[in-house]
Amino acid sequence: MIAYINGKFIPKDRIAISPEDRGFLFADGAYEVICSYNGNLFKIDEHLERLRRSLGELRIEGPPINHLRTVAEGLIERNELSDVHAMIYIQVTRGAAPRKHIFPEKATPATVYANASAFQPLYKERENGITVITLPDIRWDRCDIKSVALLPNVLACQQAKERGAVEAVFIRNGFITEGSHTNFCAVFDDQLFTHPANNHILGGITRQVVLGLCTQLGVPFKESPILENELKNADEAMVLGTTYEILPVVQVDDWQVGNGTPGPITRELQHAYRRATTS
Ligand SMILES: Cc1ncc(COP(=O)(O)O)c(C=O)c1O
DSSP states (O other): OEEEETTEEEEGGGOOOOTTBHHHHHOOEEEEEEEEETTEETTHHHHHHHHHHHHHHHTOOOOOHHHHHHHHHHHHHHTTOTTSEEEEEEEEEOOBOSSOSSOOOTTOOOEEEEEEEEOOOOHHHHHHOEEEEEEEOOOOSOTTSOBSOOHHHHHHHHHHHHTTOSEEEEEETTEEEEESSSEEEEEETTEEEEOOSSTTSOOOHHHHHHHHHHHHHTOOEEEOOEEGGGGGGOSEEEEEETTTEEEEEEEETTEESTTSSOOHHHHHHHHHHHHHHHO
């Protein structure tokens, strides 16, 4: 596999990163994941804009966005992924410098790493739906930054797996925020609800696409937090993410959502999303 590191495309197994890289020492960086559908980099502008914003909030001077677009395209081409479903990962850290909390000298260049790989979507889960568990949201107050510091998310997702679920959904002050690596939506009386895109969630690109599809399809929606206690009244629920697209949620902890099968609004959105990625 050919990957990208600091201006070069080289075999991934030849990449070496300094043990003083601040990504390694402090999780001091941001990242993006983009899907490529037969060479079409879906919503790449939105992903790169979010990366620019994340880096800005972290005060990391990253490479120009147009350069990252060329990198993403270059990885698809060099790895011969133009005819398949692929995933691109881009990470930018504050670079390598002796370990001190304060930022390194201005001259320290950011570390820019990216790779692309073929990707097998979760077709079965997309069709049949998934189970999620709920957990307290113990994350910080800047979940809007797509930081590589993901320990609470990692621990939550692992706990979900160990309990036979696919995703963990976080609860903060009695309200559902989002999943460990997805956004969360629920449908009540034909209206879709999802947490507002504020500092308590990552403003997902898939979430944005889905809200746009709701407008197109005439599905009313409200960006308003869902009370954990009210979730049992939901007719449908789903989690959204770049690689998952739209996964129906048919069970939460030990109870069923609606009748325990993916609902009609979820299906309509899945079909519309499919069309959007193939057009
Ligand atoms: C915490 C969190 N929320 C939401 C999402 C979904 O974002 P997107 O749709 O841009 O992939 C992700 C994706 O990684 C995430 O990590």
